[in-house]
Amino acid sequence: MRLAAKFNLVISLVLLIGFAGTGAVSYETLRRNAEREVLQTAGLMMEAALAVRGYTIEEIRPLLAPQMADVFHPQSVPAYAATQALDKLRGTHGEYFYKEATLNPTNPRDQATGWEVQIVQQFRTGDTRGELVGVRNTLLGESLYIARPIRISNPACLACHSTPEAAPRSMLVKYGTQRGFGWQLDEIVGAQIVSVPMSVPLQNARDAFVVFMGSLLAIFVAILIALNVILHKLVIKRIRQVATIADALSKGDREAPDFDIRGKDEVAVMANSFRRMRNSLERAIKLLGKR
Numbered sequence: 001m002r003l004a005a006k007f008n009l010v011i012s013l014v015l016l017i018g019f020a021g022t023g024a025v026s027y028e029t030l031r032r033n034a035e036r037e038v039l040q041t042a043g044l045m046m047e048a049a050l051a052v053r054g055y056t057i058e059e060i061r062p063l064l065a066p067q068m069a070d071v072f073h074p075q076s077v078p079a080y081a082a083t084q085a086l087d088k089l090r091g092t093h094g095e096y097f098y099k100e101a102t103l104n105p106t107n108p109r110d111q112a113t114g115w116e117v118q119i120v121q122q123f124r125t126g127d128t129r130g131e132l133v134g135v136r137n138t139l140l141g142e143s144l145y146i147a148r149p150i151r152i153s154n155p156a157c158l159a160c161h162s163t164p165e166a167a168p169r170s171m172l173v174k175y176g177t178q179r180g181f182g183w184q185l186d187e188i189v190g191a192q193i194v195s196v197p198m199s200v201p202l203q204n205a206r207d208a209f210v211v212f213m214g215s216l217l218a219i220f221v222a223i224l225i226a227l228n229v230i231l232h233k234l235v236i237k238r239i240r241q242v243a244t245i246a247d248a249l250s251k252g253d254r255e256a257p258d259f260d261i262r263g264k265d266e267v268a269v270m271a272n273s274f275r276r277m278r279n280s281l282e283r284a285i286k287l288l289g290k291r
Contacts, residue, residue: 030206031205045098049194052086069168083109097195103120106180120190120191130148152185152189
């Protein structure tokens with residue numbers, strides 16, 4: 001195997017290992033960054049829902065309270081207000097999801113179903129604390145979700161949810177007496193759930209990975225070409241010249257050209273050594289010829 005082939009084999013192997021290792025590390029880093037981006041978005045949506053809830057309790061409910069005896073206004077309910085507000089977001093981002101999933105809600109649209117029930121049950125059994133983060137598969141691909149428990153910590157909530165007899169008559173007219181009752185103080189009745197799709201961030205991460213690895217591959221190829229050019233010019237070409245002259249001399253060709261290689265590197269040192277050896281042989285031959 002030629003020197004250039006051996007050199008290319010070793011360099012290619014090293015570059016291939018580096019390329020594979022860099023690819024694995026960079027892809028994992030980009031994926032984690034994408035997941036972190038999704039988690040931040042979901043957290044922001046959750047905080048927005050909590051802000052709407054707080055605003056409803058502090059400012060909207062007091063304004064509507066005088067009218068509640070005659071007409072029930074769902075806008076005074078924090079869960080309703082948060083759901084309505086974040087539903088507006090789905091007008092432009094239909095894949096985003098927010099729900100106050102409840103096991104026994106007053107409003108039927110808040111009824112927990114399927115995987116939502118499992119999350120609520122996890123909170124109720126104490127299998128998780130405060131917040132639950134996970135990934136689920138949807139028709140649009142993977143979605144990351146954040147869930148927080150809905151706990152009845154304010155006794156005022158029981159005015160509407162303890163028994164039908166204690167609930168406002170206007171609320172019973174709107175929702176009936178069959179749902180949303182029997183809640184207990186400090187009971188977990190549901191979960192706030194925010195779900196954000198991972199498809200776009202992950203696709204962006206994949207696109208960035210392809211661009212990065214393509215650029216890295218181009219750099220590796222350029223390095224390999226540059227090394228081959230340098231190797232050919234500084235090593236192989238000069239060694240080949242020395243080998244050609246040495247071969248001619250070994251066959252008795254006294255007209256072979258001189259070793260015209262200059263410099264202080266190893267190849268130049270070798271050429272100078274051959275030149276001195278050639279001069280020594282020529283002098284020895286001349287001395288022998290005079291005898």
